[in-house]
C-alpha cells in the first residue's frame with residue numbers, strides 16, 4: 001500500500017459508529033499505516049428524525065480528546081495519531097462552527113456538507129420531487145455557498161457526496177455535467193489555500209469511482225490544487241485503510257505525485 005495515512009476515521013465518539021478507538025488503532029498498525037486522524041462527527045443543527053435524535057452528530061470533544069491522548073501515548077512508538085474533526089457545514093451555523101474549530105487545538109478539520117436546505121442527504125426526502133440532476137446541482141450550489149461563508153477547515157470532505165444517495169447513483173453523473181459550479185468550488189478551495197480529500201467509502205455505496213470522481217481530481221490538479229488527503233471514512237474497524245490502492249492509482253492518474261497529511265493544522269506532503 002503506497003498510501004500509509006488514513007485521515008478520515010470515526011469511532012464511538014461519533015453518533016453513527018460503535019467502533020472502539022483502540023481496536024481501530026491496532027488495525028491501522030497491523031496494516032502498516034504511519035499516521036491516522038480520527039475525525040469524529042460534529043454536525044450542529046442536524047435535522048432531527050427518529051434515527052437522528054437531537055444532538056446525534058454532536059461529539060463530546062473533551063471526552064474524545066481525553067481518550068485519544070491516552071491511546072496516543074500508549075502507541076507512541078507505533079503510529080502517529082492525529083486529533084481531527086469532521087465538521088458539518090451549513091450557512092446558518094457559521095458562528096457556532098467558528099467556535100467549535102477554535103475551542104480545541106485540532107490537528108486536522110474536514111469540512112463536510114451532509115445537510116442541504118435542512119435536509120439530510122441520506123434522507124430520501126432530499127431527492128423527492130426532483131431529478132437527480134436537480135438534486136446534485138442544488139448540492140453543489142450549497143457547497144459553494146458554504147465555502148463563501150466559512151473557511152476554518154483544512155479539506156472539503158467527499159466533494160460529490162450527494163451522488164452516493166441519488167436514485168441513479170453515478171450512472172448519469174460526470175464532472176462535465178456540473179463543470180460550471182464544480183470549477184467555482186475548486187477555485188474557491190484553492191484561493192482559500194485549502195484542500196480536498198479522496199474518500200474511499202464510495203466503494204461501499206456501489207459507485208464506479210471514489211468521492212470525488214477522478215475527473216474532479218484531475219481538474220483540481222489542473223487548476224493548481226495540491227492538497228489531497230486520503231480517508232476511508234471507516235465507521236467499523238474492518239474498513240480502516242479500505243480502497244487505498246485504488247486511491248493511489250486514481251491520484252497518480254489525476255497527476256498527483258504527493259498526498260497530504262496534517263499535524264497541528266499544517267499540511268505535510270508525502271510522496272505517493
Ligand SMILES: [Zn+2]
Pocket residue numbers: 086112114157158
Ligand atoms: Zn462525511
Ligand SMILES: [Zn+2]
Pocket residue numbers: 008010086233
Ligand atoms: Zn465521515
